[in-house]
Amino acid sequence: MPQVVLKVGDDISTDQIYPGRFMATVLPSETPQFAFADFEFNERLKSGQVPHGSIIVANNNFGCGSSREQAASCLKGYELTIIAKGFARIFLQNSCNLGLRTIICPTLEASEGDEVEVGATEVVNKTTGKSSPITPLPKARQAIIDAGGLIAYTRQRVLQKHGRA
Amino acid sequence: MAGMTIVQKILARATGRPSVEVGEVVEPTVDLAMSHENAALVINQFLDVFKGTGLEPKVWDPSRIAIIFDHRVPAESSKTATNQKKVREFVGQHGIQRFHDIRGDEGGICHQVLVEYGYSRPGMVIVGTDSHTTTHGAMGAFAFGIGATEMAGVWSLGSVFNVEVPATIKVVVNGTLPAGVLAKDLVLFIVGKLTAEGANFKVIEFHGEAIRRMPVSGRLVLCNMSVEAGATSGIVPCDEETLRYLRDEAGVREPIDAVAPDADAAYDRVLEIDASSLAPQVACPHTVDNVKPVGDVAGTVVHQVVIGSCTNGRLDDLEVAASIVKGRKLARGVRMIVFPASWRIYQAALKRGVLTDLVEAGAVIMNPGCGCCLGIHQGALGDGEVALSTTNRNFKGRMGNPKSEVYLCSPAVAAASALTGVITDPRS
Numbered sequence: 001m002p003q004v005v006l007k008v009g010d011d012i013s014t015d016q017i018y019p020g021r022f023m024a025t026v027l028p029s030e031t032p033q034f035a036f037a038d039f040e041f042n043e044r045l046k047s048g049q050v051p052h053g054s055i056i057v058a059n060n061n062f063g064c065g066s067s068r069e070q071a072a073s074c075l076k077g078y079e080l081t082i083i084a085k086g087f088a089r090i091f092l093q094n095s096c097n098l099g100l101r102t103i104i105c106p107t108l109e110a111s112e113g114d115e116v117e118v119g120a121t122e123v124v125n126k127t128t129g130k131s132s133p134i135t136p137l138p139k140a141r142q143a144i145i146d147a148g149g150l151i152a153y154t155r156q157r158v159l160q161k162h163g164r165a
Numbered sequence: 166m167a168g169m170t171i172v173q174k175i176l177a178r179a180t181g182r183p184s185v186e187v188g189e190v191v192e193p194t195v196d197l198a199m200s201h202e203n204a205a206l207v208i209n210q211f212l213d214v215f216k217g218t219g220l221e222p223k224v225w226d227p228s229r230i231a232i233i234f235d236h237r238v239p240a241e242s243s244k245t246a247t248n249q250k251k252v253r254e255f256v257g258q259h260g261i262q263r264f265h266d267i268r269g270d271e272g273g274i275c276h277q278v279l280v281e282y283g284y285s286r287p288g289m290v291i292v293g294t295d296s297h298t299t300t301h302g303a304m305g306a307f308a309f310g311i312g313a314t315e316m317a318g319v320w321s322l323g324s325v326f327n328v329e330v331p332a333t334i335k336v337v338v339n340g341t342l343p344a345g346v347l348a349k350d351l352v353l354f355i356v357g358k359l360t361a362e363g364a365n366f367k368v369i370e371f372h373g374e375a376i377r378r379m380p381v382s383g384r385l386v387l388c389n390m391s392v393e394a395g396a397t398s399g400i401v402p403c404d405e406e407t408l409r410y411l412r413d414e415a416g417v418r419e420p421i422d423a424v425a426p427d428a429d430a431a432y433d434r435v436l437e438i439d440a441s442s443l444a445p446q447v448a449c450p451h452t453v454d455n456v457k458p459v460g461d462v463a464g465t466v467v468h469q470v471v472i473g474s475c476t477n478g479r480l481d482d483l484e485v486a487a488s489i490v491k492g493r494k495l496a497r498g499v500r501m502i503v504f505p506a507s508w509r510i511y512q513a514a515l516k517r518g519v520l521t522d523l524v525e526a527g528a529v530i531m532n533p534g535c536g537c538c539l540g541i542h543q544g545a546l547g548d549g550e551v552a553l554s555t556t557n558r559n560f561k562g563r564m565g566n567p568k569s570e571v572y573l574c575s576p577a578v579a580a581a582s583a584l585t586g587v588i589t590d591p592r593s
Contacts (some may be wrong), residue, residue: 001469011361011452013560020539021565024237024244026206026313040565061362065560066539067310068297069206089366089397090296094312138329138366139190154214154318155299161322162220 002081003051007043011057014071014091023068028098031070032077052079055118057082057110063091069098076100078138082159083108083116083123096141097150103148104135168427170333171400172368175307175424179290185330187431192326195231196306197284198319199293200450201275201535202236205248205337207294208255210317223321224259230258231263231284233275238267238534240526241542273507273533276475278299280385283511285404288422290324290379292316297475297557299392303384304411305403305424306366310392331368331397332433334359338373345592347485348383349477349555349575351375351438352390353446357456358436365395367433370426374438376401377545381410387474390557393453402426426508445590447553450562459578459590468550469564470501470583472576473531474538477555482576483514487522489580489591495527496586504531528583540565553588555579 035066037043044050056075062084063071072094076084081101085108095102112115114127132155133163137145147153169184177185179193200207210251214292215222224230232252240246249267262381263280265271272278274551276297287305291298294316301308311325319325336355338451341346343485355369369391374386391399401407403420403423411417440507445459472486483505495501503523505511511533514520520530536542538556546569554564573581 013558013563015539015558015560015563019562019565019567020541021541023203023541024248025210026203026248038562050472058226059367061395064298064361066560067294067298067312068203069312069314070313086362086393088362088363090310090312093315097312097314141327143327150314150318150326151210151213155216155218156319157318157326158214158217158220163219164218164220 002055004057004110004112004114004116005044005050005054006056007110007112008056008058011061012058013065014063014068017063017071018068018074023070026070027096031074033081035078037072050078054080054119055116056082057108058082060086062087064088068158069094071101072098081118096137096145097139099149104137105132106135108132119142120146127140167431168429170368170430171305171370171402171424171426172307172333172398175288175290176312176424176558177331178288183549187332189330191328191330192324193290193328194324195292195319196289197231197291198316199231199233199275199279199291199298200242202245202248202312203294204232204252206313207316207320208251214317214321215253218341221277224320226462227260228262228513230261230320232329233265234267234272235533236535237542238272238532241536254456264469269508271403271508273509274475274478274505274535276389277478277506280304281415281507282564283411283417286411286417286421287407288424293356297389297397299398299495300385300386300389300475301306302391302398303381305401305407307398307400309398314321331366333368333370335336335362335370335432336434337370337435338371338375338440339437339438340375340376340439341378342440342443345577346443346445346523347575348386349381350443350446351440352387353448353456354443354572355438356390356394356454357446361393361396361452362395363456364391367396368565369394369396369399369471371399371401377404381406382481385479386476393557394535414477442560445575445578445592447578447588448559450570452573453559453573459588463590464573464587465572466551466586467499467553467582467588469546469552470499470579471537471552471556471578472501473504473506474535474556475506476557478504478510478533480510480513483510483519483523485576486580487519489577490526490528490584491522493526493584495583499583499586501583502531502537503528504537505533507533538562539563551577553582
């Protein structure tokens with residue numbers, strides 16, 4: 001059962017998720033080392049203590065600020081799931097495009113260490129026994145997620161345009 | 166049926182339909198696609214799209230792509246220099262003409278260059294791999310930030326996929342801004358009212374007497390900072406001032422689509438503001454919506470004053486600052502860093518003696534670029550230091566050090582405070 005490995009508050013900016021001073025690093029294969037670089041959490045990530053599928057719980061407006069895609073790719077590198085009361089638009093789009101799992105759950109209450117199960121329509125905190133409904137992602141993004149991310153989606157579309165699919 | 170907002174009209178045109186409804190999903194064609202150094206990542210993702218297809222990677226329309234180097238200029242590391250080299254080679258291979266390299270004759274910060282060169286025009290759909298792409302709403306465009314992978318899709322097919330038609334918040338600014346109160350104060354006040362996520366997934370349309378009287382330079386400040394309330398875009402309807410700027414300053418000769426909202430357009434909400442009642446505003450650490458009148462934080466010690474950026478690095482901003490510090494000296498213990506928004510502005514300020522006034526007072530003039538604003542290239546803060554800046558974000562760690570603090574303000578507040586070493590009301 002996945003655990004909550006980090007709990008954060010409102011308005012976590014992309015500067016906190018991926019500080020600007022590391023922006024010269026762009027490739028998704030290289031960005032994970034700088035995820036939450038100024039948090040102690042960065043050490044836990046880099047030392048392999050955080051299993052894939054682990055959960056970050058946030059309040060409102062997670063990922064506000066810059067359009068830097070590194071903020072999504074660095075978390076995708078550890079296959080984290082982000083459950084927030086709300087996400088900033090560009091971060092949410094980047095996450096869908098790159099396949100970072102984002103769940104909008106306005107009423108979830110959880111603490112670090114809680115075991116959490118993410119279902120199709122609700123999040124169940126197994127530690128407290130409480131269930132909270134999931135707000136579906138903007139429908140605009142679902143087609144891209146279903147295609148396996150934006151690169152795969154665009155590739156399909158390019159092939160269609162050239163009559164190859 | 167209610168009429169349409171500007172953004173609905175632009176999206177209807179860009180999808181070849183008579184009308185679009187708020188909340189429906191559309192795929193508008195893109196008129197202008199802008200990137201900066203992160204074009205290196207766009208190129209990587211773009212080439213990935215074509216992998217295994219047997220097709221030659223080819224951008225959909227090189228004349229609609231603009232690339233401006235601004236984030237790390239001149240390169241601060243060999244890594245950046247190598248990425249810039251890769252972008253230069255791509256630009257040459259694909260025949261991208263709107264490329265602004267690190268040059269004193271045509272370079273600058275992307276958002277200023279796009280406007281100065283007349284690339285941003287009313288009625289356009291503009292996307293940029295930069296959140297402050299909202300800036301171009303000042304020219305009457307629907308302009309919004311996207312990620313690098315999304316831009317790779319635009320470069321491939323010329324449209325931006327699956328855009329939900331956004332609802333619009335109408336902000337009406339009545340009256341006249343008092344002396345010493347600038348566009349930056351107005352937009353900080355608005356962000357404080359709306360909150361950092363109050364306009365998330367929405368557009369802010371600016372109206373009212375104070376907006377009609379505001380030059381393009383001020384409207385750019387409003388739209389630039391709209392993203393700090395979470396807005397997809399800010400937008401000012403095209404009017405005589407927009408046309409004057411495009412014709413006289415940007416040298417645009419082609420016909421202009423002066424798209425305007427319908428009188429009966431439906432708005433998500435309407436916010437009315439009396440400009441004449443405003444004081445200078447300051448956004449306090451560590452969120453842009455933590456806004457207070459300058460009097461509430463007057464006396465706070467500052468170590469670094471920054472004037473510049475895509476927000477407040479235009480000629481009128483530099484002139485305001487110079488008029489305050491001319492013939493005087495910065496307080497000891499304060500560093501004042503000035504970075505104009507473009508080299509055209511740099512040259513104009515040089516010719517008018519504005520840069521001389523600033524330097525003689527003790528300021529350091531940097532080349533146009535973004536670096537200092539986001540802590541990636543010079544102007545970093547020490548542990549426990551406080552910056553007062555005309556830039557757009559004060560997030561924890563924004564200027565390169567999570568153990569520092571950033572306050573945001575207008576160029577007038579910044580310059581007045583540089584003379585005293587503490588946050589100071591420029592009207593005093």
